[in-house]
Amino acid sequence: MASREFLKILSSARLGDVSAQQNLANAYLTGAYKTPIQPANALIWLEKSYFSITNQALEDQSSSSSEILKALAQVASIPLVETFNSPAFGFGWDSFWRLAEANHDLEHASAAKWQLVNLLINPQHQDIQSQLSDWLKKSSGVTAVEKISALDFGGLQKLAKNYLAELAEGSSTYASNAKELLIKLQPKNEALSSLWNVWLDEQNEEALVRAAELGLTIAKLTLGLRLAQLDDRVESAETKSNASLKKAAHWLELAAKDGDRDAWYALGEIYRRPQFSGYNAAESDRCFDRAADLGHAQAQLRKGANLWRKREKSEEKVRGLQASYWVWQAHQQGVPEAKDLLSKILESCSDPKKNEWFELAQFAEQALNHHSEHKLDEDWLLLCHRLIIANQFNFSKAELLLCEVGQLQHEHCVVVDIRWELPKILPRLIQIETIQQRRALLAAGKAFAGSEIDLEGNLRQRRYRFDRATDWLKATFAGQATEATTN
Known part of the structure; x- marks a missing residue:
């Protein structure tokens, strides 16, 4: 209206x-x-x-x-x-x-x-x-x-x-x-196609150079890699003195401007070469970062590792969060080294059966599935969601009671930060590894999104509610679980 x-x-x-x-x-x-x-x-x-x-x-x-x-x-x-x-x-x-x-x-x-x-x-x-x-x-x-x-x-x-x-x-x-x-609108005419095919079939250097000059991005990239001797097809016996790094950087920069992530990564390596007259570590990192932004797997690992090394100097609220994101991206693309580094940054809790909240979480799921029958108050429903999430990610009792559920989930991990109440407890980063974990976070997020901010009260009130609710869950559902096992 x-x-x-x-x-x-x-x-x-x-x-x-x-x-x-x-x-x-x-x-x-x-x-x-x-x-x-x-x-x-x-x-x-x-x-x-x-x-x-x-x-x-x-x-x-x-x-x-x-x-x-x-x-x-x-x-x-x-x-x-x-x-x-x-x-x-x-x-x-x-x-x-x-x-x-x-x-x-x-x-x-x-x-x-x-x-x-x-x-x-x-x-x-x-x-x-x-x-x-x-x-x-x-x-x-x-x-x-x-x-x-x-x-x-x-x-x-x-x-x-x-x-x-x-x-x-x-x-x-x-x-x-x-x-x-x-x-x-880059031209893709027959001349470009024929020149590129000549290069592929005959390895004709003149055809490659001509295709690059006419604006073919892959030709610019290939020529730059060969001049820098970063192309696997170049014989290792060739000495580095034969590579014209300035010319290589020129062609790679042209390919990078076209949005080619491999060109950005190659530029990062060139700027790190001691024999390159334009040696610049900061510019090298910028090129690697740009390649990572465009989806280059090795660049993503490199960016994540760099952020992890510098985490103590970082001003980010939760140290290691950015680093874990980029390493996780590389891991998603199958980079073997990413798995080991990711395990150092993120905790793994993929088996909820091994966690201390497993039994109570089972009871909480039953209570949520039959909440209309038991007529649970909203604050008890929220606590049930907290129990389920705590079991999925192996929270401590303090984390279970105090975590801000709506701010837990990031794309690749859960950030548990309760310093707003207990400043000495450091944040934890836990990897999201299973569908069950994502479903638990989604369900809890929806429940908490529609609740009042002050509904759960302070820490003392939360502890009191936790004791009452868990006693009720055990009394109500422990017997049912025993009967099911017996039958």
Whole structure:
């Protein structure tokens, strides 16, 4: 339901209030006043605002050209591709071209150029591009910019490619997006394919170099690895002095910019080589970290091991948590060394039958399964969940009573931290290894999410409730367990 503030602005906008029209457009763009985000509606109200200002300027010349340009600049924040087929698309199309070709406002010009690039040449919007081509054929005078109105759809796409190259080389906020789109549009023509096949079939170095020069990422990587003698196919008898590390770094950097994780890892190794003139341990770590972020298994192990060595100097709340995450990621990818290091960082409790809470946890599960029959209070239900989790991860009694259940689970482990009540007890990291452990955490998380914060009380109250509840669980379910065993 629309808020009162939104309805007030809408009423003023309908009466022609320019400021209200612009505020309404902003609400449709940002979701302010609980407004659904609708770029097409935002463009409609910006069109009304723009024409209100221009009409007023014609009538009494009270509005300056700067106010008109300011109103036009607001259009730059609209995602143009999402407004196609809307009633105001023609206005948006004209406005974006005018902004893109303007030289006085580089910030809004860059924004407009990126929106036009995204609409005209992004492969994700091919369906819209074919419709746009038809729309342009039917429309006449779609833009007031003479240079643009004279171009057909192919000419507009060529101009958009020029914009893309300009953005990729510039320093605007759209540079990284432009570079990613350039990678998507990287040529994959027959010449590249044939050169790469020649390299694979004949090991022709000239073909490899040519393919790299034409922009084939895997060719850049392969050439860089060979120059650095990091490629397994290079004979070990070759001396390292024959490797041109500078040239290797150059090609690997180009491949890394394309998002190749192996290239980032190789760069990390090059920067660690003593004979490399650009030796830089910090840059090496940065490259390894980037490779790890992109999913390189050995880099993930290396990053985790590095964090583990430096854990004493770390400012993280729970020491070892970040290290365990990266080592676990490497372990998930089958790196043998990761298993041993992970066992040093994370505790393992994969067999709940060996834990001291096993019997009580069994009773707690029965109580939860028949809670409507026994009419348990909510605080007792929460304690039952605590018993089950404590058994799965072998908690101490203090950890069972005090752990913050909603903050226990991380992607790969459980973090047990009760220093808020008992400062001398250090946090523990316990690996999540079984489906039962994840199910217990999920069920407990749901139960605690819907409970009141102060429901469980202080430590003394929790101890008292624990004694009463466990006595009841033993008295109620121990007999049933004995009968089941006897039968």
